Amino acid sequence: MQRLFCSRWFISGVSLAVGAGVGVALSSGSNRFLPEDGLLQRIPIIPMPSVNAASEIIPYQHGQLTPSKSTAAVKYGFPSLSHIKSRESYITCYDPRNRTPAWVIEQLNAEALTGTSDRKLCDFKEDEAVHVYHRATNSDYRGSGFDRGHLAAAANHKWSQKAMDDTFYLSNVAPQNPHLNQNAWNNLEKYCRSLIKHYENVYVCSGPLYLPRQESDGKMYVKYQVIGKNHVAVPTHFFKVVILEKKRGEVELRTYVMPNTPVDEKIPLERFLVPIESIERASGLLFVPNILKRTNSLQAITARV
């Protein structure tokens, strides 16, 4: 895991600047791609199938207009759909195998950050919307040595007590090194909140990573601890993708990765910037597909600053 931070990513970072010219190109196409579109347009997941409509979900086959024979294979249902949940304060995709979120996305703005909500009134709680087989519980975390680290941060949702309460579902939480959670990661969250002063809109997508590393036999393995009776996975790293909209519609992306270990908070946050592509490859996710997938002409986007 140290390798990630020794590589050139460590210093270079990336910031994709979508210029004003691209903004015009966007609006000349389908409205779906306008930056003003809401949170839902930015979910890093491809289409939501409609439940019970097997023929709509079966993989597309070239030149085939009738439902494929494999429709019958799912007569008794799909083992999973996409586990998207919408909450008062955020939208999340749950990872039932790891008992943590796969990602959580939230919009930060002055209204959301202002209010009298009090985290002392909140308790971490099981998410009863998650099947018991796949649900993390407080007892899984107790005595584990890990914090219940929020992905959508409580302080991002002070506007309503309910919104803050919703961030305390364990489906919005992953085992996090206490030092990281309370120092460097907390600083990154504070920094994200501070960005609302300088940008029209701030969207934040956070999640766990399980990065491979070389073991002593020279081969690459993904190794991670699991805690509690439910074997809640301990991520090796965490990512944060910050989507910043300027007043003229320009979009800037910043992608951070921190290891799930103590991190010296004197290290400037910029040192944790990585290219968004590296997170997309490592996580299996695609961020801002509405911008980056739109055309083949990535050259229209300035890909390094």
Next chain:
DNA sequence: TTTATTGT
């Protein structure tokens, strides 16, 4: 200020 855990 915000992030938390543990023990009573």
